[in-house]
Amino acid sequence: MGKQDSAKAIKKLDKLTPRSQNQSKWYQEVVLKTDLADYSPVRGCMVIKPYGYAIWELIQKELDQRIVNMGAKNAYFPIFIPYSFLEKEADHVEGFAPEVATVTHAGGKELEEKLAVRPTSETIIYSMFANWIESYRDLPYKINQWGNVVRWEKRTTPFLRTSEFLWQEGHTLHATKEEANIQVLDALKVYRKFLEDNLSLCVVAGKKTEAEKFAGAEETYTVESLMKDGKALQVGTTHLLSHSFVESFGVDFLDENGDRKTPWATSWGMSTRMIGGLIMAHGDDKGLVLPPRVAPVQIVIIPISKSGDEFKKERETLQRFIVSAVKPALAEVRYEVDWSDNSPGWKFANWEMKGVPIRLEIGAREIKSGELSFAIRFNGEKDSIKIDSLGEWVTQKLAEIGDDMLAAHKEFTAENTREVSSYAEFKEVIKRDRGYVKVMFDQKDSAPESEIKAETKATTRCMPFEEDDIDKGLERATGKCFYSGDEGGAVTLFARAY
Amino acid sequence: MGKQDSAKAIKKLDKLTPRSQNQSKWYQEVVLKTDLADYSPVRGCMVIKPYGYAIWELIQKELDQRIVNMGAKNAYFPIFIPYSFLEKEADHVEGFAPEVATVTHAGGKELEEKLAVRPTSETIIYSMFANWIESYRDLPYKINQWGNVVRWEKRTTPFLRTSEFLWQEGHTLHATKEEANIQVLDALKVYRKFLEDNLSLCVVAGKKTEAEKFAGAEETYTVESLMKDGKALQVGTTHLLSHSFVESFGVDFLDENGDRKTPWATSWGMSTRMIGGLIMAHGDDKGLVLPPRVAPVQIVIIPISKSGDEFKKERETLQRFIVSAVKPALAEVRYEVDWSDNSPGWKFANWEMKGVPIRLEIGAREIKSGELSFAIRFNGEKDSIKIDSLGEWVTQKLAEIGDDMLAAHKEFTAENTREVSSYAEFKEVIKRDRGYVKVMFDQKDSAPESEIKAETKATTRCMPFEEDDIDKGLERATGKCFYSGDEGGAVTLFARAY
Numbered sequence: 001m002g003k004q005d006s007a008k009a010i011k012k013l014d015k016l017t018p019r020s021q022n023q024s025k026w027y028q029e030v031v032l033k034t035d036l037a038d039y040s041p042v043r044g045c046m047v048i049k050p051y052g053y054a055i056w057e058l059i060q061k062e063l064d065q066r067i068v069n070m071g072a073k074n075a076y077f078p079i080f081i082p083y084s085f086l087e088k089e090a091d092h093v094e095g096f097a098p099e100v101a102t103v104t105h106a107g108g109k110e111l112e113e114k115l116a117v118r119p120t121s122e123t124i125i126y127s128m129f130a131n132w133i134e135s136y137r138d139l140p141y142k143i144n145q146w147g148n149v150v151r152w153e154k155r156t157t158p159f160l161r162t163s164e165f166l167w168q169e170g171h172t173l174h175a176t177k178e179e180a181n182i183q184v185l186d187a188l189k190v191y192r193k194f195l196e197d198n199l200s201l202c203v204v205a206g207k208k209t210e211a212e213k214f215a216g217a218e219e220t221y222t223v224e225s226l227m228k229d230g231k232a233l234q235v236g237t238t239h240l241l242s243h244s245f246v247e248s249f250g251v252d253f254l255d256e257n258g259d260r261k262t263p264w265a266t267s268w269g270m271s272t273r274m275i276g277g278l279i280m281a282h283g284d285d286k287g288l289v290l291p292p293r294v295a296p297v298q299i300v301i302i303p304i305s306k307s308g309d310e311f312k313k314e315r316e317t318l319q320r321f322i323v324s325a326v327k328p329a330l331a332e333v334r335y336e337v338d339w340s341d342n343s344p345g346w347k348f349a350n351w352e353m354k355g356v357p358i359r360l361e362i363g364a365r366e367i368k369s370g371e372l373s374f375a376i377r378f379n380g381e382k383d384s385i386k387i388d389s390l391g392e393w394v395t396q397k398l399a400e401i402g403d404d405m406l407a408a409h410k411e412f413t414a415e416n417t418r419e420v421s422s423y424a425e426f427k428e429v430i431k432r433d434r435g436y437v438k439v440m441f442d443q444k445d446s447a448p449e450s451e452i453k454a455e456t457k458a459t460t461r462c463m464p465f466e467e468d469d470i471d472k473g474l475e476r477a478t479g480k481c482f483y484s485g486d487e488g489g490a491v492t493l494f495a496r497a498y
Numbered sequence: 499m500g501k502q503d504s505a506k507a508i509k510k511l512d513k514l515t516p517r518s519q520n521q522s523k524w525y526q527e528v529v530l531k532t533d534l535a536d537y538s539p540v541r542g543c544m545v546i547k548p549y550g551y552a553i554w555e556l557i558q559k560e561l562d563q564r565i566v567n568m569g570a571k572n573a574y575f576p577i578f579i580p581y582s583f584l585e586k587e588a589d590h591v592e593g594f595a596p597e598v599a600t601v602t603h604a605g606g607k608e609l610e611e612k613l614a615v616r617p618t619s620e621t622i623i624y625s626m627f628a629n630w631i632e633s634y635r636d637l638p639y640k641i642n643q644w645g646n647v648v649r650w651e652k653r654t655t656p657f658l659r660t661s662e663f664l665w666q667e668g669h670t671l672h673a674t675k676e677e678a679n680i681q682v683l684d685a686l687k688v689y690r691k692f693l694e695d696n697l698s699l700c701v702v703a704g705k706k707t708e709a710e711k712f713a714g715a716e717e718t719y720t721v722e723s724l725m726k727d728g729k730a731l732q733v734g735t736t737h738l739l740s741h742s743f744v745e746s747f748g749v750d751f752l753d754e755n756g757d758r759k760t761p762w763a764t765s766w767g768m769s770t771r772m773i774g775g776l777i778m779a780h781g782d783d784k785g786l787v788l789p790p791r792v793a794p795v796q797i798v799i800i801p802i803s804k805s806g807d808e809f810k811k812e813r814e815t816l817q818r819f820i821v822s823a824v825k826p827a828l829a830e831v832r833y834e835v836d837w838s839d840n841s842p843g844w845k846f847a848n849w850e851m852k853g854v855p856i857r858l859e860i861g862a863r864e865i866k867s868g869e870l871s872f873a874i875r876f877n878g879e880k881d882s883i884k885i886d887s888l889g890e891w892v893t894q895k896l897a898e899i900g901d902d903m904l905a906a907h908k909e910f911t912a913e914n915t916r917e918v919s920s921y922a923e924f925k926e927v928i929k930r931d932r933g934y935v936k937v938m939f940d941q942k943d944s945a946p947e948s949e950i951k952a953e954t955k956a957t958t959r960c961m962p963f964e965e966d967d968i969d970k971g972l973e974r975a976t977g978k979c980f981y982s983g984d985e986g987g988a989v990t991l992f993a994r995a996y
Contacts, residue, residue, distance in 0.1 A: 038626065041583070042576045042613065047626055050571035050641070057572065073548035074555065078540045078662055079577075079615075079646055080599075085539070098606050101578075103615065106599035106661075107650035115540065117577075117601065117615070128536065128545055143548070148577055148646065152605035163604075164576055 016353065018285045023229050027157070030279055030287050034354045037158045044156040044163030048272070051354070052159075054296035055275055056166065060146065062198050062293070063168065063270065066190050070183075072142035072170050077124050079148070080115040085123035088248040092122065095215020099151040101163075117150040122216065122241070122267055125171050126249040133173060135254045139263060140183070141173040159276030160233070160498050167271030173251065173263040177242065180264035184240045185470050187268040188221045191236040192470075199274060200291040200405035201225045201281055202413045203235060204436070204493060205470055206462025211446035217267075218242040224461045224493070226413045227280035230434025232461050232495035235277050238268035276498070281409055282378075288355025289378050291405050292398040299335040299394065300351045301326065304344050304363030314364065315339075321367050326360075329391035333398070352377060357401050358394070378405055417493075423452075423483050426494070430456045434496055440489030442481035452483065452494070461493045514851065516783045521727050525655070528777055528785050532852045535656045542654040542661030546770070549852070550657075552794035553773055554664065558644065560696050560791070561666065561768065564688050568681075570640035570668050575622050577646070578613040583621040586746040590620065593713020597649040599661075615648040620714065620739070620765060623669050624747040631671060633752045637761060638681070639671040657774030658731070658996045665769035671749065671761040675740065678762035682738045683968050685766040686719045689734040690968075697772060698789040698903035699723045699779055700911045701733060702934070702991060703968055704960025709944035715765075716740040722959045722991070724911045725778035728932025730959050730993035733775050736766035774996070779907055780876075786853025787876050789903050790896040797833040797892065798849045799824065802842050802861030812862065813837075819865050824858075827889035831896070850875060855899050856892070876903055915991075921950075921981050924992070928954045932994055938987030940979035950981065956992045 016033065019026045031037050036052035048056065064074070080103060086093045096119045103115040118124065125143065133141060150164050170187060174180040188205055195201040203223040213220035217239035224232045245251075246265045255261045282289040292298050301322065305314040322337060338347050344361075351359060361373040371384040378401050385393050416435030420426045429437050443449070443460065453459050466472035474490070481489035514531065517524045529535050534550035546554065562572070578601060584591045594617045601613040616622065623641065631639060648662050668685060672678040686703055693699040701721040711718035715737035722730045743749075744763045753759045780787040790796050799820065803812040820835060836845050842859075849857060859871040869882040876899050883891050914933030918924045927935050941947070941958065951957050964970035972988070979987035 038629070040576045040622070041580055041625055042578045042622075045576035045578060047576065048574040050573050053573050054571075056574075073552075075548050075551050076546040076554075076664065078538045078543035078545065079648070080540045080543060080662070082539055101601045101604035101613075103599045104602045106648075107652070108596050115599075124538070124540075127539055131536070150577070150604075154605070164578070166574065 016285065016287055019228070019283070020285070024157075026283075026285075027279065030283055030353075031158045034288055036275070036279075036288075039158075042163075044153055046158045046162050046164075048166075051296060052275060055278070055290070055294050056272060058294040058296065059198065059274060060168075063194050064144075064146070066194055067144050067168065067170060070142065070170075070186060070190060071140070072144040072172070075143050075145060076147065077118075077121050077128065077145060079118055081118050081121070081124045083114045083116050085127060086116055088123065089216050089244055091244070092216035096120070096151070099153065101150045101152050118147075119149055119151045120267075120269070121145060121147075121149075121169055122171070122245045123249070126245040126251055126265070129171075129173060129246075129251045130249045133251055133253050133263065136175055136256055136261075139173055139175045139253060140179060141263075142170070142183075143172070144168055144170045157276070157498075159272055159279070161273070165272045167269050169267060169269040172266045173246070174266070175253070175255070175261070175263060177264045180240055180242065180266050184219070184221060184238045184266045184268070187238040187266070188223065188236075189470050191223050191238070191268070191270060195223060195225070195235060195274070196406055197402075198291065198293045199278055200402050200409060201235065201277055202406060202409040204413070204462065204464055204468070206464040206493065207474055208237070208462060209443035209446075209449065209460045209492070211443070211449045212460055214239045214267075216241060216244045218244070222462050224495075224497075225277055225281060225409075226416055226436060226495070227277070227498070228283070228412070229280065230416060230496070231280075232436065232493075232497045233273070233277050233280065234461070234497065235274060236268070236270035239266060241265040241267055280498075282405060283355070286349075287353030289405070290355035290357060292357045292402050295355065295357050296334060297336045297351075297354070297356045298333050298398055299330065299358045299360060300347075300356045301335060301337040301360045301362060302344055302347050302351070303337065303339065304361050304366075317364075317367065318362060322362065325387050326362070326372075326390065329387075330394065331391075333394055348375075357398060376401065378408075421482055426452075426458075426482060427456055430458045430494070430496065436461065437494045439482040439492055439494060440477075440479040441492035441494075442484055442486060442488040443490070443492065444488070448481075448483045457496050458494045459497055461495050461497060463490055463492050514783065514785055517726070517781070518783070522655075524781075524783075525777065528781055528851075529656045532786055534773070534777075534786075537656070540661075542651055544654075544656045544660050544662075546664075549794060550773060553776070553788070553792050554770060556792045556794065557696065557772060558666075561692050562642075562644070564692055565642050565666065565668060568640065568668075568684060568688060569638070570642040570670070573641050573643060574645065575616075575619050575626065575643060577616055579616050579619070579622045581612045581614050583625060584614055586621065587714045587742055589742070590714035594618070594649070597651065599648045599650050616645075617647055617649045618765075618767070619643060619645075619647075619667055620669070620743045621747070624743040624749055624763070627669075627671060627744075627749045628747045631749055631751050631761065634673055634754055634759075637671055637673045637751060638677060639761075640668065640681075641670070642666055642668045655774070655996075657770055657777065659771070663770045665767050667765060667767040670764045671744070672764070673751070673753070673759070673761060675762045678738055678740065678764050682717070682719060682736045682764045682766070685736040685764070686721065686734075687968050689721050689736070689766070689768060693721060693723070693733060693772070694904055695900075696789065696791045697776055698900050698907060699733065699775055700904060700907040702911070702960065702962055702966070704962040704991065705972055706735070706960055707941035707944075707947065707958045707990070709941070709947045710958055712737045712765075714739060714742045716742070720960050722993075722995075723775055723779060724914055724934060724993070725775070725996070726781070726910070727778065728914060728994070729778075730934065730991075730995040731771070731775050731778065732959070732995065733772060734766070734768035737764060739763040739765055778996075780903060781853075784847075785851030787903070788853035788855060790855045790900050793853065793855050794832060795834045795849075795852070795854045796831050796896055797828065797856045797858060798845075798854045799833060799835040799858045799860060800842055800845050800849070801835065801837065802859050802864075815862075815865065816860060820860060823885050824860065824870075824888065827885075828892065829889075831892055846873075855896060874899060876906075919980055924950075924956075924980060925954055928956045928992070928994065934959065935992045937980040937990055937992060938975075938977040939990035939992075940982055940984060940986040941988070941990065942986070946979075946981045950992070955994050957995055959991045959993050959995060961988055961990050 208220040706718040
């Protein structure tokens with residue numbers, strides 16, 4: 001990023017580049033033309049504009065409630081982390097050092113110890129836990145933080161991968177490993193349900209291989225979602241940290257018998273990347289398609305009126321009608337009336353591009369007949385609805401659109417999940433179809449994953465759960481590894497990924 | 499800050515150091531013992547713990563609504579600012595350079611241009627405005643950002659002055675200076691009303707002197723609040739930026755006639771410092787006193803029961819009574835029942851320290867009589883209330899407590915505002931009584947303010963509005979300057995300040 005004039009330049013274009021023609025150009029245009037975000041003068045950092053930020057606020061509000069319901073309480077820790085803290089966990093610093101932004105000077109002086117701008121907050125948070133946790137009565141201890149983090153990425157794309165992003169990170173301590181394990185999977189379930197209910201995103205939940213897990217974790221679980229271009233997006237992860245961090249920072253507690261014990265830790269996070277997922281999973285050649293629950297504008301009303309002399313009179317009639325008959329029916333809904341000077345045709349295209357779920361058209365004909373014309377962004381459905389039943393219809397229709405979008409994305413994901421048993425077949429499928437490729441794979445050694453990635457750009461996404469049910473544990477089927485041919489392969493999904 | 503063990507050590511203390519005995523020790527103990535915040539391992543940065551963060555969330559929710567009602571939309575800009583951006587405004591960089599934290603390395607390399615961690619976001623935001631604003635149709639343009647900022651302070655106190663703090667910053671552009679002026683005062687009114695309604699804080703609104711205004715502003719307005727120790731706290735400021743920043747970053751627009759014009763800018767902010775204001779303005783020897791609208795727990799219910807064998811049976815009866823008779827009446831209220839093993843006396847003291855507005859006591863006696871004993875934290879009132887009218891009473895009482903706390907703080911502020919006409923008298927009053935000292939002062943030259951500060955530690959807080967009414971403009975009375983004796987003095991408030 002850093003192309004300062006791109007927003008202005010691209011705004012002048014009349015139409016979007018078709019998705020099929022140039023995926024990344026389409027994505028960039030959607031982000032800029034719908035005012036979701038803009039490039040900033042700081043390499044890799046984006047500006048989230050009001051339309052994009054409104055989506056983030058709707059995501060936050062709902063996700064926060066679900067996190068609080070898990071028993072976590074929100075708190076705030078410093079953005080700076082003493083560099084020596086990162087170094088206390090060998091795996092952690094190895095994983096994050098290449099991406100850290102470092103403050104060396106502050107207050108006009110060189111600092112005695114340089115500070116990392118947090119890439120994630122385990123180290124600073126567990127250093128505080130060491131002061132706060134005394135006995136088993138303090139456990140479980142569950143904290144959540146909403147904030148910004150910085151990871152200096154080489155290649156960036158708005159929302160999908162940026163040097164600074166916004167996220168939540170949950171951190172918990174438990175008396176036993178069993179409890180920590182339950183927490184890690186509970187967080188994963190909450191993430192999946194949230195993504196399905198609110199973003200209409202079909203996700204596959206599973207466990208990361210050793211090579212792909214979080215730097216410092218014993219186990220990492222993930223929810224992955226397949227984008228329309230056949231590439232996977234890691235939308236959220238939950239980590240069983242067990243005793244790493246906790247031991248490095250000396251967190252301990254006295255159990256019921258007065259014995260000193262080490263608690264078991266978990267952490268889990270989701271970020272503004274979710275918005276990138278929305279764009280890539282649901283968008284089409286006309287632009288964004290927003291699921292109703294996170295759409296800043298759920299319904300747009302386009303007044304249809306003549307443009308000549310009659311305009312003023314007609315406009316007044318329309319306004320009166322909207323205030324008296326339409327507004328009361330939309331009390332629970334986020335809606336907007338587009339009174340701008342643009343033509344109805346321009347407005348239709350503009351609000352379609354912005355992904356507003358329902359368009360209502362109101363003109364002289366609608367007032368006379370008492371039936372409003374509507375159009376559904378997601379499936380192009382067009383029909384009319386009696387003004388008397390508008391309120392009820394809207395509530396039901398918005399819920400239905402959310403469900404239908406999820407169903408469509410589930411179907412897409414199923415259609416684009418292919419099983420193969422040989423590496424030759426794997427290469428062909430990845431190249432021709434992309435999507436998830438399901439194989440038996442032996443992940444004990446990380447070398448094969450590097451080799452496969454180098455040759456095909458595909459990486460392991462996860463080892464999925466039995467029947468897609470988190471409570472059932474990972475898929476138990478085993479067999480010959482598709483790559484090495486040895487026994488010891490477990491069900492694993494590969495894909496090219498963001 | 500940086501005293502890692504202080505939270506643990508101070509928790510062991512039974513009682514708070516009385517306010518009258520040692521103000522700053524009292525403040526530190528209140529912050530740590532009530533779990534508002536803790537010291538972090540990073541110099542000057544605090545950890546906001548769940549109880550403190552819950553207050554911040556309640557502040558945010560209500561203030562955000564009022565900011566949105568002014569027509570501002572939330573957005574998010576990068577935390578990093580290219581250092582050259584700060585330098586584009588000479589006054590700005592001079593004011594902020596001594597406090598800036600600087601990133602020199604990122605992604606394993608030294609950066610070509612060092613990055614400032616934002617101390618405030620004017621420069622990065624106006625650089626974006628230059629791309630976004632094209633014509634008069636885009637104006638007024640109003641943005642608000644919730645986020646963290648960093649100012650490397652020499653001496654820090656949790657909430658009142660920290661190296662990192664959380665805040666909102668509003669930024670607006672207008673076609674005319676008149677409109678910008680109205681916006682600056684509207685924001686000031688919103689701040690005052692919010693602080694009165696939600697934090698029960700009496701504030702004096704006024705204009706800053708040339709010496710005290712924001713680095714880069716043409717005018718700075720402020721809301722100041724008098725703490726119980728007689729020192730003033732600058733709670734919020736609004737700035738008429740006029741053409742600074744806007745000109746440096748080339749923001750312009752085409753007016754109705756197609757002429758290129760420069761818009762007029764404002765910015766305004768309030769921060770987690772508000773929580774420090776709450777503690778210092780309302781707290782007493784027993785601890786925090788929270789205004790009901792920002793109290794995370796508005797009502798605490800203390801079950802009164804025997805501790806011996808009868809305990810279990812009694813507890814069940816109490817639970818049943820609370821669920822059936824009390825809970826329904828408290829549906830709209832944030833309440834907690836303290837079922838912990840501690841004695842009622844310990845619980846009373848603990849929840850008083852945490853500043854919970856209303857305590858309800860429920861035991862066998864209350865169940866029998868149908869009247870619940872209550873105690874009001876703010877004024878110590880104790881009485882009982884019939885269970886049948888509990889719901890109605892609670893709503894009314896919570897509102898009443900908020901009003902009464904504001905009235906008390908207004909009275910305190912009036913009592914501690916003293917007029918003097920000579921510097922000799924000024925020195926005496928500042929030393930003996932602290933509080934606001936109202937004088938006629940000539941602020942054209944900044945030297946006298948430095949001299950007065952050096953000798954008395956008092957600084958100008960503001961030039962207040964006529965009859966405390968922002969719409970009436972600054973107080974018009976003029977007279978001889980209390981310091982220089984020359985004509986040209988205007989009504990000015992001095993105080994020692996945080």
